[in-house]
Amino acid sequence: MALLDIKDLHATVDDGDAGPKPILKGISLTINPGEVHAVMGPNGAGKSTLSNVISGRPGYTVTGGSVTYDGVDLLEMEADARARAGLFLAFQYPVEIPGVATGTFLKTAINARRKANGEPEIEALDFLKLMKANAKKLGVADDMLKRPVNVGFSGGEKKRAEVLQMAMLEPRLCLLDETDSGLDIDALKVVADGVNALRAPDRGMLVITHYQRLLDYIVPDVVHVLADGRIVKSGDKSLALELESKGYAEFTGAAA
Amino acid sequence: MAATQDTIDRIAEASGTYKYGFVTDIESDKAPKGLSEDIVRFISAKKNEPEWMLDWRLKAYRHWLTMKEPDWAKVGYPAIDYQDAYYYAAPKSRDDAPKSLDEVDPELLRTYEKLGIPLKEQEMLAGVAVDAVFDSVSVATTYKKKLEEMGVIFCSISEATQRFPELVQKYIGSVVPYSDNFFATLNSAVFTDGSFVYVPKGLRCPMELSTYFRINEQNTGQFERTLIIADEGAYVSYLEGCTAPQRDDNQLHAAVVELIAMDDAEIKYSTVQNWYPGDETGKGGIYNFVTKRAACRGRNSKVMWTQVETGSAVTWKYPSCILQGDNSVGEFYSVAITNNAQQADTGTKMIHIGKKTRSRIISKGISAGRADQTYRGLVRMMPKAEGARNYTQCDSLLIGDTCGAHTVPYIESRNPSAQVEHEATTSRISDDQLFYCLQRGIPEEDAVALIVNGFCKEVLQTLPMEFAVEAQKLVGISLEGSVG
Numbered sequence: 001m002a003l004l005d006i007k008d009l010h011a012t013v014d015d016g017d018a019g020p021k022p023i024l025k026g027i028s029l030t031i032n033p034g035e036v037h038a039v040m041g042p043n044g045a046g047k048s049t050l051s052n053v054i055s056g057r058p059g060y061t062v063t064g065g066s067v068t069y070d071g072v073d074l075l076e077m078e079a080d081a082r083a084r085a086g087l088f089l090a091f092q093y094p095v096e097i098p099g100v101a102t103g104t105f106l107k108t109a110i111n112a113r114r115k116a117n118g119e120p121e122i123e124a125l126d127f128l129k130l131m132k133a134n135a136k137k138l139g140v141a142d143d144m145l146k147r148p149v150n151v152g153f154s155g156g157e158k159k160r161a162e163v164l165q166m167a168m169l170e171p172r173l174c175l176l177d178e179t180d181s182g183l184d185i186d187a188l189k190v191v192a193d194g195v196n197a198l199r200a201p202d203r204g205m206l207v208i209t210h211y212q213r214l215l216d217y218i219v220p221d222v223v224h225v226l227a228d229g230r231i232v233k234s235g236d237k238s239l240a241l242e243l244e245s246k247g248y249a250e251f252t253g254a255a256a
Numbered sequence: 257m258a259a260t261q262d263t264i265d266r267i268a269e270a271s272g273t274y275k276y277g278f279v280t281d282i283e284s285d286k287a288p289k290g291l292s293e294d295i296v297r298f299i300s301a302k303k304n305e306p307e308w309m310l311d312w313r314l315k316a317y318r319h320w321l322t323m324k325e326p327d328w329a330k331v332g333y334p335a336i337d338y339q340d341a342y343y344y345a346a347p348k349s350r351d352d353a354p355k356s357l358d359e360v361d362p363e364l365l366r367t368y369e370k371l372g373i374p375l376k377e378q379e380m381l382a383g384v385a386v387d388a389v390f391d392s393v394s395v396a397t398t399y400k401k402k403l404e405e406m407g408v409i410f411c412s413i414s415e416a417t418q419r420f421p422e423l424v425q426k427y428i429g430s431v432v433p434y435s436d437n438f439f440a441t442l443n444s445a446v447f448t449d450g451s452f453v454y455v456p457k458g459l460r461c462p463m464e465l466s467t468y469f470r471i472n473e474q475n476t477g478q479f480e481r482t483l484i485i486a487d488e489g490a491y492v493s494y495l496e497g498c499t500a501p502q503r504d505d506n507q508l509h510a511a512v513v514e515l516i517a518m519d520d521a522e523i524k525y526s527t528v529q530n531w532y533p534g535d536e537t538g539k540g541g542i543y544n545f546v547t548k549r550a551a552c553r554g555r556n557s558k559v560m561w562t563q564v565e566t567g568s569a570v571t572w573k574y575p576s577c578i579l580q581g582d583n584s585v586g587e588f589y590s591v592a593i594t595n596n597a598q599q600a601d602t603g604t605k606m607i608h609i610g611k612k613t614r615s616r617i618i619s620k621g622i623s624a625g626r627a628d629q630t631y632r633g634l635v636r637m638m639p640k641a642e643g644a645r646n647y648t649q650c651d652s653l654l655i656g657d658t659c660g661a662h663t664v665p666y667i668e669s670r671n672p673s674a675q676v677e678h679e680a681t682t683s684r685i686s687d688d689q690l691f692y693c694l695q696r697g698i699p700e701e702d703a704v705a706l707i708v709n710g711f712c713k714e715v716l717q718t719l720p721m722e723f724a725v726e727a728q729k730l731v732g733i734s735l736e737g738s739v740g
């Protein structure tokens with residue numbers, strides 16, 4: 001069974017007084033367990049919108065099509081239930097939560113899952129061990145775990161913290177929205193290693209990026225080009241290289 | 257004292273015609289409804305009080321008759337009929353108490369569970385008549401004895417009036433005079449009980465005065481009076497209240513708390529107030545009009561008020577510090593949560609009299625539902641307050657768009673060398689923050705609790721550890737149903 005099956009998905013964003021504005025205009029995409037899909041495309045094409053709609057962010061309305069996750073209708077589920085079912089979004093712009101330590105936040109998230117599964121809360125010591133081990137792998141300093149979620153983190157630190165959370169929560173479907181942007185060259189490698197370590201036969205990933213360089217590290221099974229709310233081309237890794245040299249002119253021209 | 261003598265004379269005169277107008281039997285458990293001089297005398301007689309205490313009560317009562325209920329606070333409630341209330345009732349007999357937790361309101365039990373209160377304590381809080389309660393009382397008695405061996409006096413104010421009358425007489429009303437304000441004056445006339453603490457010179461009280469209090473708080477009545485004295489170089493941390501919701505048949509509560517810190521003494525006073533707020537419309541909720549004031553009398557003395565206010569239908573409360581001693585310090589940390597139809601007008605007063613006195617005010621207000629909340633704070637620098645400083649930070653968090661938050665700072669400086677700094681912010685829980693938490697699998701209510709706890713962190717971390725954990729849970733519970 002496909003892990004994620006998107007069929008002819010249409011969605012609008014609620015644009016205040018201007019009313020609903022169509023952004024996704026018929027997207028179809030299937031991710032099987034173990035696969036990594038990359039999504040590339042010009043600014044404003046709808047890439048973040050796609051990941052937001054999949055994860056159930058308020059402010060969007062699905063006007064057509066379906067999204068099935070592991071055989072169940074994802075669109076029927078609340079955002080938190082989707083997350084507990086194994087869906088993780090690494091945010092393009094991670095959000096600050098003042099006064100809430102990163103460690104506390106993660107522990108709350110882990111325990112929310114456990115509670116939903118009828119399991120007891122994680123032991124404080126086990127949690128600390130797990131967090132330290134993951135933090136070390138991703139080059140996240142211990143003191144950052146004590147700091148409030150994303151508050152005062154540099155752009156790169158925020159992205160690392162997102163991947164740290166992803167590693168801790170062990171999702172089945174990872175959506176990474178420009179996790180590479182803002183990372184220096186060394187950090188890119190560290191984060192990519194972290195993501196690769198999570199590649200597993202039962203786990204799928206959707207990696208949104210503007211840079212083919214990331215795909216040198218996280219080698220995708222499929223590359224999609226998303227322009228003006230539609231997937232206009234799909235191919236293997238070489239498609240990314242092709243885009244790098246030619247740009248999106250041919251697609252945006254066609255879409256406009 | 258001439259004035260006192262005068263009063264005594266007048267009372268003596270009056271007592272010629274004195275008689276209990278309502279009942280001749282002093283053994284009666286209950287005074288009839290209404291407020292009169294007879295009632296005041298009855299209460300005093302019930303407590304076997306010395307003459308001076310009765311005089312003081314009567315002075316207060318007569319003064320109260322000349323006063324008007326204040327209406328400047330930003331709270332609205334139906335007029336209180338002071339003649340339609342009981343002012344004295346002996347604690348309920350154990351025969352009326354529930355026999356087991358099965359007889360207790362399940363809603364209440366659900367909350368106890370969420371707060372993680374152990375079963376035995378649940379029984380105690382719900383007033384279940386079982387022997388377990390008495391086990392804990394005897395534990396408390398043991399602590400009390402230990403404290404007394406060290407010289408710490410910690411008992412009910414009634415007991416203190418009997419055993420240490422000179423201490424009580426010296427300090428009661430010395431911070432909050434009987435004529436202070438409408439509610440404090442009423443309290444002075446009819447207070448039924450409360451706590452008394454005296455920590456002698458140079459002693460650091462080794463334990464939080466809390467366990468005992470939690471057990472014995474039941475039935476202290478609606479007019480509670482607390483008096484805490486830390487003598488030179490002494491330290492004490494006192495904890496009032498309880499995170500478990502408290503119900504009371506009496507709607508009006510008017511407590512008075514007086515703190516006195518001598519040279520180099522320090523008092524830390526923490527409150528968690530969770531009186532019944534009423535139903536969603538506020539019906540049946542407690543009106544809580546409290547006067548709390550500390551006198552930092554000595555040099556280098558320090559008083560720290562921490563309050564977590566989540567209950568009551570109406571809260572009117574301004575824990576204050578009078579910074580008399582040079583170099584004395586006053587601190588006020590407050591979290592006030594109002595949900596549904598709750599109203600709170602709360603804040604503090606810092607009166608700087610001595611040189612180089614310092615004060616710090618951190619207030620975090622959270623409003624949800626249709627609740628209305630006002631921070632009202634006064635910082636006054638007197639002419640002699642050379643080099644005094646104040647820092648005030650007032651943050652409001654709004655949940656939803658039908659609630660209100662107001663900040664009313666009064667700053668009066670009569671000394672040019674004094675510094676006053678005031679910062680205020682108002683924010684909302686953003687949709688982005690909420691979604692970020694949801695996306696990590698955290699349910700909406702837990703997410704709100706988490707974000708609000710983060711917002712209050714600076715205040716909550718000033719609470720004693722064990723209490724802080726419960727207070728965090730309470731924050732979440734208080735906001736249930738405020739989103740979605």
Ligand SMILES: Nc1ncnc2c1ncn2[C@@H]1O[C@H](COP(=O)(O)OP(=O)(O)OP(=O)(O)O)[C@@H](O)[C@H]1O
Nearest residue numbers: 013014015021023042043044045046047048049050
């Ligand atoms: N709340 C909103 N109100 C109005 N328009 C919106 C809103 N959210 C998104 N849009 C519009 O939807 C379109 C798609 O945005 P989206 O963020 O999905 O693009 P993207 O492909 O992720 O771009 P980028 O590469 O710049 O991140 C854009 O034109 C954007 O302006």
Ligand SMILES: [Mg+2]
Nearest residue numbers: 047048049092
């Ligand atoms: Mg984007």
